[in-house]
Amino acid sequence: MFKDISFGQYYPANSFVHKLDARTKLLLTIVFIVALFFIPSNATNRVDQAWYGYFGYMVTFAVLLVVIIFARVPIGSILKSIKGVLFIIVLMAVINLFVSNQGEVLWAWKRLHITDTAVHTTIKLILRLVLLIIGASILPLTTTPVAIADGLESLLKPLGWIKVPIHDMAMILSIALRFIPTLFEETQKIVATQKARGASFDTGNLFKRAKALIPILIPLFVSSFRRADELAFAMDSRCYNATNKRTKYRVNRMGWRDLLAFLFMNAYLVVILLDRYYWVFEMDRIIFGGWLGK
Amino acid sequence: MSAIEIKHLTYTYSKKTPFEHTALKDVSFVVEEGETFGIIGETGSGKSTLIQHLNALIKMKDGEGTILGKSLKDKKQLRQIRFDVGMVFQYPEYQLFADTVEQDVAFGPKNMGLQKVEIERRVRRAIELVGLDFEKFAKRSPFELSGGEKRRVAIAGVIAMEPKILVLDEPTAGLDPQGREDILALVKKLKEEVCPTIIIVTHNMDEIAKEADHIIALFKGEIIYNGTPLEVFSHEDFKEKTRLEYPTATYIANEIRKQGVDIKQVVTPEELVSELARIKEGKNV
Numbered sequence A: 001m002f003k004d005i006s007f008g009q010y011y012p013a014n015s016f017v018h019k020l021d022a023r024t025k026l027l028l029t030i031v032f033i034v035a036l037f038f039i040p041s042n043a044t045n046r047v048d049q050a051w052y053g054y055f056g057y058m059v060t061f062a063v064l065l066v067v068i069i070f071a072r073v074p075i076g077s078i079l080k081s082i083k084g085v086l087f088i089i090v091l092m093a094v095i096n097l098f099v100s101n102q103g104e105v106l107w108a109w110k111r112l113h114i115t116d117t118a119v120h121t122t123i124k125l126i127l128r129l130v131l132l133i134i135g136a137s138i139l140p141l142t143t144t145p146v147a148i149a150d151g152l153e154s155l156l157k158p159l160g161w162i163k164v165p166i167h168d169m170a171m172i173l174s175i176a177l178r179f180i181p182t183l184f185e186e187t188q189k190i191v192a193t194q195k196a197r198g199a200s201f202d203t204g205n206l207f208k209r210a211k212a213l214i215p216i217l218i219p220l221f222v223s224s225f226r227r228a229d230e231l232a233f234a235m236d237s238r239c240y241n242a243t244n245k246r247t248k249y250r251v252n253r254m255g256w257r258d259l260l261a262f263l264f265m266n267a268y269l270v271v272i273l274l275d276r277y278y279w280v281f282e283m284d285r286i287i288f289g290g291w292l293g294k
Numbered sequence B: 001m002s003a004i005e006i007k008h009l010t011y012t013y014s015k016k017t018p019f020e021h022t023a024l025k026d027v028s029f030v031v032e033e034g035e036t037f038g039i040i041g042e043t044g045s046g047k048s049t050l051i052q053h054l055n056a057l058i059k060m061k062d063g064e065g066t067i068l069g070k071s072l073k074d075k076k077q078l079r080q081i082r083f084d085v086g087m088v089f090q091y092p093e094y095q096l097f098a099d100t101v102e103q104d105v106a107f108g109p110k111n112m113g114l115q116k117v118e119i120e121r122r123v124r125r126a127i128e129l130v131g132l133d134f135e136k137f138a139k140r141s142p143f144e145l146s147g148g149e150k151r152r153v154a155i156a157g158v159i160a161m162e163p164k165i166l167v168l169d170e171p172t173a174g175l176d177p178q179g180r181e182d183i184l185a186l187v188k189k190l191k192e193e194v195c196p197t198i199i200i201v202t203h204n205m206d207e208i209a210k211e212a213d214h215i216i217a218l219f220k221g222e223i224i225y226n227g228t229p230l231e232v233f234s235h236e237d238f239k240e241k242t243r244l245e246y247p248t249a250t251y252i253a254n255e256i257r258k259q260g261v262d263i264k265q266v267v268t269p270e271e272l273v274s275e276l277a278r279i280k281e282g283k284n285v
């Protein structure tokens, strides 16, 4: 049922990115994050290098645009994930703006000062964080939590050889994920019941409010334990045991889409690496040459 | 003044998201004071959504509604409406939380800000009304009780608020036949002694045919039928339009009628029996 997946960020659609294997998306998210951190974010001491890195961010932006178009998720749902951390980004940006001593001072007041290097560093920091969050939000937007858990289990399988109980951990994770919407629904029901009995949760001081949660938390715990009991019983009666040789109901296979996605994202990584180590920001010099130096 | 008046109520869950779902469409009805009012409909037809509007647990967006003359849209009245409309939810036993039965039942009256003496009086009365021995149960933990007893305690928790309208969402779900009968008897008693206006949501047509003065039948969020049980269950397309069953007595009468016997429309076993007796006598004479 639709209610079972309506938590977290998952946005149901039938797009290219939705159809990718969860493992592909997990790996490519890592590739993306690695690539992003190869783009310089702090300007070097040399003033003529202040613009270095902007080309990389432009490429990243273009890549994300392509991914978003192929994922068919609305921009609004992506912006929502930025909104959640907006405060942190602003805070980091403000601190960054004032700490740098290098470069030419553009503005000063008492002991505070802003240099041109600091401005560049801050812009790059913001770009990096925003692009990071956008990129990382593609995975949960296009993949159900259960598929992510399955994918993780599959990717972490090698750890099983050194006796890490991967399967148990994956089982715990998928049960937890499975029960989040159930508990959420349960919570709503209990809140409604206690509200009908005149409980209010948004009045009084902090202590009063915390106390008002007791009539919610206790029934919630009671029913969680009951559910856990029932589930354990149901698993036992189906002879569940966590051996390594269990087969999966849903078998994931990689296909041509996954191949294309790998090629695309790795091409992006290569461009970023080339930009940094082989061209040594030649592109930045070509594009922003007019502003470089003095 | 009617107890409840709802006009053109439409409600959509998760509006403007891909999970958007219209649970109620242009629902209008009136409940008179002193009535036992039944709401029937298949699972997912919007019954619970509808009753949660009746004490403003869900804020009314599209439509109008008054409860005992107070508008559901008037924010200042909401608290009073919550106390006027007692709400017993599906599986109410899961709302229990306090250390003792007494404390749990006192939760509602306490929230109303009543005096200690008044709270004690109401708690004792409510526990006794639901058929539990106050001396025996007051100090026990609600979690140690049987399922049926828990449900009684939960109902007592609502009764103790002495609401003017009592709404019960499937009060007999998950009980054995004896438990069901006990709860129905309890509802009757509450109607006589506490609040005359009662709204019952149920899947059980036999129960509603017997208890209700008036019923509405929902299907996919719309009211399909609105009338007395006899009127509603007389519709020939009732089954197709609501995906519900007829009450057993109505079903039997319908089958007998198909055999060519001239039998009147009935909804309760008692009516069926007297109808059969009439036919038998008519034939014998």
Ligand SMILES: Nc1ncnc2c1ncn2[C@@H]1O[C@H](COP(=O)(O)OP(=O)(O)OP(=O)(O)O)[C@@H](O)[C@H]1O
Residues within 6 Å of the ligand: A003, B013, B014, B021, B022, B023, B041, B042, B043, B044, B045, B046, B047, B048, B049, B050
């Ligand atoms: N919190 C919610 N979010 C989204 N959709 C919901 C929510 N609660 C209910 N619904 C949907 O609204 C519709 C009506 O639900 P409702 O609970 O009112 O049905 P019901 O008639 O009480 O069913 P039942 O007999 O099973 O209790 C259903 O399709 C349900 O899936």
Ligand SMILES: [Mg+2]
Residues within 6 Å of the ligand: B047, B048, B049, B090, B169
């Ligand atoms: Mg319901």
